[in-house]
Amino acid sequence: MEHIGSGADSDKAREAGSHIGHYLKELGFNVDLAPVADVKEGNAPSPGDRSFGSDPSLVSDMAGKYTEGLNSEGVIACYKHFPGLGRASANTDLEKVSIEVSTEELISNDLLPFTDAVKSGSEMMIMAGHASYPQITGDDTPASMSVMMITDYLRGELKYNGVIITDALEARAVKSRYESGEAAVNALKAGVDMLLLPGDFEGAYNAVLSAVQSGEIGEDRINASVSRILTLKSRIEGI
Secondary structure (H helix, E strand, O other): OHHHHHOOOHHHHHHHHHHHHHHHHHOOOOEOOOOEOOOOOOOOOOOHHHOOOOOHHHHHHHHHHHHHHHHHOOOEEEEEEEOOOOOOOOOOOOOOOEOOOOHHHHHHHHOHHHHHHHHHOOOEEEEEOOOEOHHHHOOOOEHHHOHHHHHHHHHHHOOOOOOEEEOOOOOHHHHOOOOHHHHHHHHHHHOOOEOOOOOOHHHHHHHHHHHHHHOOOOHHHHHHHHHHHHHHHHHHHOO
């Protein structure tokens, strides 16, 4: 994607999405966990060559065209890693990551591709990343488990009512600090709909079940996520 972005030809991004979407659909997949919508700063290691570039408008345009290509083949896109990992000094798969950025900087740069995607009406999901943003949230809670980031901003401020999935919960940024069950419950309480790759699947499942049975997580919270997932599946099947 870095190579495509360097050419600044968004039609190439759409062609890539269409090509990838075509063979994924033939193999029976209906979701591609892409595009990477991170606006890269310098030599940030996390997005690497998966990012379209360092210009937020270009990244937004390229990600949008890639999504169009996927959708044309009946495949759902997944923008990642909300609210943006382009400034990360390390990879959350390998270690805890804290990004020192103000709300104003995040909104004017990193968040632009996500904001535009929400407005586009494309068939898409959003993946929440595991970096923390202490200048914004006031603590080191990963974005994927932050009520402020997920419910208050993504759901409330941006009015996004689509499916939100976590980045892989087996990442070191998570498992170095949380048990699988705790991470799963925290993410659902923050407003996430789907939990990707818990380090201990059984532990995560049992913790969520116990949280619902005890009332820590309301059944209506679970039902809202199920409704979003089924709605998206029904729409993509109709393309």
